[in-house]
Amino acid sequence: MKNIKRTIFSSIVFLFVWTGTMLAQNMPFPESNAVWKVSQTTIAGPIFYYVALCGDTVLGGTPYHQVRGLQVGDQLNITSSSFIGGLRRDGEKVYVLPNGYQSEYLIYDFSLQAGDDISIFSPILGQNVSRHVDSVKMEDLAGQVRKVIYFTPSHPLYPPERWMAGIGSSSGPMTPTVEPGADSGSQLLCFQHGDEYHNEYPPEDCLLPELPAECGLTNAAPAPITIEPLQLTAQPNPAGPVAVRFVINQQQLPEPCHLKVYAANGKLLGTVANAQPATNLPDNLMLNQGFYIATLESERTERVLAHCTFVVGEP
DSSP states (O other): OHHHHHHHHHHHHHHHHHHHHHHHHTOOOOOSSEEEEEEEOOTTOOEEEEEEEEEEEEETTEEEEEEEEEEEOTTSOEEEEEEEEEEEEETTEEEEEETTOSSOEEEEETTOOTTOEEEEEETTTTEEEEEEEEEEEEEEETTEEEEEEEEOOSSTTSOOOEEETTTEETTOTTOTTOOOBTTBOEEEEEEEETTEEEESSTTSOOOOOOOOGGGGOBOSSOOOOSSOOOOEEEESSSBOSSOOEEEESSSSOSSOEEEEEEETTSOEEEEESSOOSEEEOOTTOOOOSEEEEEEEEETTTOOEEEEEEEEEOOO
């Protein structure tokens, strides 16, 4: 009787593990109605942004799912969106065609196993990046058993990147293989696809905007970009010690902002209250020759809305 019980118990355990493995291997990458919140690393602090899969399109005769950057208001209502590129799934592989690119490239391969190597093009670095799979695990994430691929970091101080089946990378959905740096890299904060929700850093709240119903529409071409993401630019760049002006790419700021100037080491050098779409560097802020960072920060929340780097040359 004991042997029979042991056999039944072992069979149940095997069946549970086998079933979990099959479910994990078959978790597909989202194709619509998914949204991610990402934190981008900068010297001056993190910048938060949202990415969504929202509607379909055709690019170069090939059907894709639209990847869109979302602009949100204080209540997480979507105020505008911009077309980032197209995404398509082919089995366990995922390809992306960024806006402005002529050809697509591989962004995920969830068929990888421990010990495998993969080379993926990084648009941020402008070159292929090689990664080695350290291990593959089955984990319960967002209410599903998912295959999770762990990569060996290129430096011991870097956290290991994880690819989560049906969710994406711990570095963000569209920026895998980009490791952290002083002014680069990103981190996934949370993800939602229908009823599936995943928070990378509980118990901290991570709220996401609700995608509108029109995300399900099929379009023959990408929807027109009505308002571009907020961008900050220094003019001229390189500049002289005081002849620097900072401008944004919109008619007005979305909310009252401070303009802050930082040294390359992150030290705050000066703050301009009530920043405008075009703001001059204050006369009393003398900058030596070197590299600097400027940010637009919300007066109310101190959240970084946009940033740029600029160089001050010789007088």
